[in-house]
Amino acid sequence: MRKHHTDKYESRYAGRTRVMRSSAMRDLMSLTARPEIISLAGGLPATDAFPAEVFRRITAEIGAENLALSLQYGPTEGFDFLKEDIAQVMAAEGTQIDPAHVLVTTGGQQAIDLITKTFIDPGDVVLTEGPAYAGALTTFSTYEADVRHVAMDNQGMVIEELETELTKLRGAGHRVKLVYVVPNFSNPGGTTMSLERRRRLVELAEEWGFIVVEDNPYGLLRFEGEPLPTLLSLDEHDNVVYLGSFSKIISPGIRVGWIVAPPAILGKVVFGKQATDLCSSPYNQLFVHGFVASGAWRDYLDKQRGIYRGRRDAMLSALGEELPRGSHWTVPEGGFFVWATLPGSLDTADLLVKAIDENVAFVKGEAFFVNGEGGRSMRLSFSAVPEERLQEGVRRLGAVIRDQIELLRALGLGEWPEDSEGEAMGGRRSDG
Numbered sequence: 181m182r183k184h185h186t187d188k189y190e191s192r193y194a195g196r197t198r199v200m201r202s203s204a205m206r207d208l209m210s211l212t213a214r215p216e217i218i219s220l221a222g223g224l225p226a227t228d229a230f231p232a233e234v235f236r237r238i239t240a241e242i243g244a245e246n247l248a249l250s251l252q253y254g255p256t257e258g259f260d261f262l263k264e265d266i267a268q269v270m271a272a273e274g275t276q277i278d279p280a281h282v283l284v285t286t287g288g289q290q291a292i293d294l295i296t297k298t299f300i301d302p303g304d305v306v307l308t309e310g311p312a313y314a315g316a317l318t319t320f321s322t323y324e325a326d327v328r329h330v331a332m333d334n335q336g337m338v339i340e341e342l343e344t345e346l347t348k349l350r351g352a353g354h355r356v357k358l359v360y361v362v363p364n365f366s367n368p369g370g371t372t373m374s375l376e377r378r379r380r381l382v383e384l385a386e387e388w389g390f391i392v393v394e395d396n397p398y399g400l401l402r403f404e405g406e407p408l409p410t411l412l413s414l415d416e417h418d419n420v421v422y423l424g425s426f427s428k429i430i431s432p433g434i435r436v437g438w439i440v441a442p443p444a445i446l447g448k449v450v451f452g453k454q455a456t457d458l459c460s461s462p463y464n465q466l467f468v469h470g471f472v473a474s475g476a477w478r479d480y481l482d483k484q485r486g487i488y489r490g491r492r493d494a495m496l497s498a499l500g501e502e503l504p505r506g507s508h509w510t511v512p513e514g515g516f517f518v519w520a521t522l523p524g525s526l527d528t529a530d531l532l533v534k535a536i537d538e539n540v541a542f543v544k545g546e547a548f549f550v551n552g553e554g555g556r557s558m559r560l561s562f563s564a565v566p567e568e569r570l571q572e573g574v575r576r577l578g579a580v581i582r583d584q585i586e587l588l589r590a591l592g593l594g595e596w597p598e599d600s601e602g603e604a605m606g607g608r609r610s611d612g
């Protein structure tokens with residue numbers, strides 16, 4: 181029998197395959213599918229709450245009224261009626277757009293891919309939050325971008341740091357093409373960019389000549405506090421490209437997202453999309469249309485927000501009881517994620533192996549950086565786990581962390597206070 185110790189195709193792969201990497205979340209998915217595991221890892225919406233009768237009605241209507249259309253190729257840009265629906269959904273967040281500036285994509289992930297394909301040559305600089313959405317990092321590295329992180333705090337990307345980085349890069353002869361941000365309830369930070377920083381970011385885009393890529397799949401999932409204007413709505417100079425998605429507000433299985441951009445940019449993006457998939461699924465676009473045009477999405481979103489708020493509260497109170505002193509974590513006002521950072525020399529990659537043995541999973545912080553940072557942090561998702569299981573999951577996690585501290589103590593590594601209470605980052609809890 182012939183054995184291949186090396187990959188026999190090695191010499192034929194494109195150079196970019198050397199920098200392509202798998203998303204840590206995808207790798208974890210297979211593990212966390214085991215029923216005994218409480219997964220705080222995947223950023224999954226609570227699709228089990230989707231009303232079955234509405235699903236049946238929409239699919240029956242597609243069959244009765246739009247059978248041929250749903251089975252045929254569609255326009256690369258997406259159906260005009262869906263662009264109108266998208267304008268309506270964005271208006272609910274206070275952003276007025278011209279439907280002619282929309283291009284429908286196969287999920288928000290494709291939107292990131294198409295924008296990167298349109299703007300980035302190998303070696304071009306992309307600046308992003310640190311930590312940043314891992315799926316975007318995967319795309320940027322596939323296109324061989326030079327990705328740099330800009331620190332964030334509980335008000336989002338630190339704009340002073342962005343300015344420092346821009347200056348430093350200019351000094352080194354680099355031009356920054358894209359600044360990618362998730363301003364609302366960021367993945368993985370759970371934080372929201374303040375209004376002042378939003379204003380400054382769009383000003384800087386004009387001053388420095390970069391494109392802001394505003395990725396906003398969670399904006400409508402605010403369950404606390406006042407909505408803030410999108411970067412797109414603050415921008416007066418056409419420097420913002422906005423990415424939206426129905427994944428978190430309807431279903432990720434439907435795979436429908438969108439881009440809002442100036443016509444010149446969309447003209448390029450259309451060619452990129454033709455090369456990728458010709459068009460996004462007409463059937464799925466009709467499904468989204470059925471849901472949005474009937475107005476059913478508004479009630480569904482209200483219900484979802486209530487679910488997520490309850491789950492967030494359950495997670496935060498469990499973290500308060502279980503995480504050791506010196507830990508801190510974000511308090512999201514919407515979305516799916518809490519970002520927690522542990523004290524001392526605790527390493528979340530080590531902890532993850534032990535946590536999985538104890539049937540609880542999370543995503544280690546380093547998955548959200550390209551530079552090895554994030555070792556003491558982890559992303560905890562509360563979106564898809566019922567409250568009691570969330571509490572049990574955090575309890576298991578707390579036990580794993582305490583065991584690890586005991587071990588490090590026994591080895592004389594690090595200093596550990598006796599008391600084991602943590603604190604919420606910023607301590608900012610409001611009841612909006």
Ligand SMILES: Cc1ncc(COP(=O)(O)O)c(C=O)c1O
Pocket residue numbers: 223286287288289290313315362367395397424425426427432436437
């Ligand atoms: C910030 C962000 N952008 C984009 C996506 C991609 O989602 P989709 O392709 O399902 O729209 C996700 C999914 O987790 C996300 O969190």
